[in-house]
Amino acid sequence: MKAAYILAVSALALTDAAGPSPAAMAAAATHFLESLTPEQRQQATFAFEGDERTHWHFILTEAFPRNGLTVKQMTPSQRVLAHDLLQAGLSQRGYLTATQIMALESVLAVLEAAQPRFVRDPERYFFSIFGTPSTRGTWGWRVEGHHLSLHFTVIDGTLVAGAPSFFGANPAEVREGPKKGLRVLGPEEDAARALVESLDSSQRKRAIINTDAPNDIVTMANVKIDPLSPVGIPASALTAAQRAQLKKLIDVYAGYMADDIAADRLTRIEQAGWDKVAFAWAGSLERGQKHYYRVQGPTFLIEYDNTQNDANHIHSVWRDFNRDFGRDFGEDLLREHVRGTPHND
Numbered sequence: 042m043k044a045a046y047i048l049a050v051s052a053l054a055l056t057d058a059a060g061p062s063p064a065a066m067a068a069a070a071t072h073f074l075e076s077l078t079p080e081q082r083q084q085a086t087f088a089f090e091g092d093e094r095t096h097w098h099f100i101l102t103e104a105f106p107r108n109g110l111t112v113k114q115m116t117p118s119q120r121v122l123a124h125d126l127l128q129a130g131l132s133q134r135g136y137l138t139a140t141q142i143m144a145l146e147s148v149l150a151v152l153e154a155a156q157p158r159f160v161r162d163p164e165r166y167f168f169s170i171f172g173t174p175s176t177r178g179t180w181g182w183r184v185e186g187h188h189l190s191l192h193f194t195v196i197d198g199t200l201v202a203g204a205p206s207f208f209g210a211n212p213a214e215v216r217e218g219p220k221k222g223l224r225v226l227g228p229e230e231d232a233a234r235a236l237v238e239s240l241d242s243s244q245r246k247r248a249i250i251n252t253d254a255p256n257d258i259v260t261m262a263n264v265k266i267d268p269l270s271p272v273g274i275p276a277s278a279l280t281a282a283q284r285a286q287l288k289k290l291i292d293v294y295a296g297y298m299a300d301d302i303a304a305d306r307l308t309r310i311e312q313a314g315w316d317k318v319a320f321a322w323a324g325s326l327e328r329g330q331k332h333y334y335r336v337q338g339p340t341f342l343i344e345y346d347n348t349q350n351d352a353n354h355i356h357s358v359w360r361d362f363n364r365d366f367g368r369d370f371g372e373d374l375l376r377e378h379v380r381g382t383p384h385n386d
Contacts, residue, residue, distance in 0.1 A: 062129055062299035063176070063200045066193060069126040070174035070182055076119045077110070085110035089172035089179055094192075095370050098262040099207045099356065101159050101187050109167030109183070112143075123168050127184055130193050130203065135297030141225045142189050142208060148215055181371075188356075190262075194371035202371030203302050204341075204361040205262075206294075211354040213347055226355045229345055232290040233334045237322045239283050240274070248274040254324030254333035258344040258356050266360055266369070269337060273321025287320055291336060294343050294359050306341070306359075313339040324348070 074082060087093045087108070098105040112120055128136045143163045150161035165186055172180035176198040184191045188209030194202040208226060215223040224230075240248055250272045260266045276284050295306040310318065317339050324332035331348040345357040361369050 061301050063195045063198050065129040065299075066126065066182065066195065066200075067174040067176050067180075067198075069122070069129045070170055070180075073119070073122040073126050073168070074170060074174070076116075076122050081110055081114065081119075084108075084114070085168055086170050089181065093169075094171045094181060094183070095264045097183070097185060097190050097192065097205065097264070099188055099190050099209055099358075100262075102165060103159055107167045107185060109169035109185070111164060111186075112166050112168075113162065113164035126168070126182065127191075130182075130191060130299055130302070132296055132299055132303065135299075138208060138225060138297060139184075139189055139191070141223075142210060143186070145210060145212070145215075145225060146187065148218065148220060149211060151218060152212070192370060196371070200302060200305075202361065202369060203298055203306075204359055204369045206297065207262075207356070207358045208297070209354075209356045211350060213353045213355045216353075226357060228293045229355065229357050230347065232286070232293050233320075233322070233345065234326075234328070236283065236286045236290055236320060237326065237334070239286060244274055244278065244283075247278065248320055248322050249326075250321045251323040252325075254331040254348050255346065256348055258333075258346045258358055259335075260342070260344060260358070260360060264369075265372075266342070266362055268339075268362060269335065269342065271319065271337070273319040273335070273337075275316060275319045277316035284315070287318065287336070288315075290320075291318075291343065294357070309340045310338055 074086065077085060093108060096108070112123065115123060127139060131139060143166055146161045146163040146165070150157075153159075153161065166189065167183075167185050169183045169185075170180070171182065172178065174180050179196050181192065181194040183193075188207075188211065190205065190207040192202065192205060193200060210226040213224060213226060215221055237245070237248060259269060276287055279287060291310070292307070295303040298306065318336065319338070320334065320336050322332070322334045324330065326332075329352060331352045333346045333348065335345070336343040340361065342360045342362065343358070344360075345355065347353070347355045
């Protein structure tokens with residue numbers, strides 16, 4: 042019933058947001074906050090400054106206590122407004138993926154029913170607002186829970202950070218029950234696999250950096266990251282068709298965001314140079330076996346890992362780390378803003 046309710050709320054919220062996403066975010070966040078009781082608002086709101094805004098992870102809440110207002114604590118009408126906010130930051134595909142990740146908690150509850158170890162609840166996702174939503178000031182928001190962590194930072198009506206953005210799936214493929222065959226993050230695997238399988242033997246020698254996949258994404262939930270080792274095969278060493286496939290892979294991740302955010306991500310890559318983007322694979326090339334990949338350029342990092350639960354448990358993330366365009370959480374641009382230095386829109 043809980044998963045069905047989330048999907049029903051999802052359907053209600055699938056309407057086009059008016060205006061660019063930062064304005065839509067401000068309007069949706071304001072409406073959401075106005076619907077809350079004083080007690081709920083105290084749970085959902087935080088000062089923009091401080092450590093809470095960068096307090097993030099993708100693991101279970103039992104292992105990483107979270108703050109914010111959960112979906113479970115909201116009334117039906119408040120839930121719709123919360124989902125309006127979630128939709129303001131994501132594309133329709135991204136929004137549906139996020140709600141499907143939430144709904145996978147119900148699948149896990151059934152799979153683990155004989156030996157339950159953790160709370161599996163699709164309503165245990167936390168909404169948090171930092172500062173006062175506005176088209177003029179500095180504010181941000183977060184939606185987080187098991188396998189979903191989304192962060193947005195806005196300065197004067199301009200989105201300066203939409204990262205880190207984490208999507209996970211357990212199980213990666215539902216292998217029994219009414220949802221058998223569901224692969225919530227299937228596009229992440231399929232697009233990367235199509236690319237690595239298109240490589241010839243000499244290209245694979247460059248792209249495959251290890252025959253064993255790491256146990257998890259390398260950057261984990263570190264607040265600050267730097268570029269990883271420049272390994273793999275650069276786009277400059279790919280054929281035109283392979284470069285197009287690399288762009289399709291990147292678009293899987295960029296395309297989870299609202300249209301203007303996705304376009305901005307791709308523009309940053311274009312400005313920094315597509316030839317500087319590299320693709321690296323680790324682990325088996327056989328479907329169903331443990332594997333990992335990363336895509337890295339001067340402005341961003343994508344990491345994907347499917348090794349846990351016999352290679353049926355995905356972690357994937359988009360990180361930003363280029364100072365000129367804004368790091369995760371917008372840290373560099375925020376410092377410049379405080380000093381009065383204009384930032385690049």
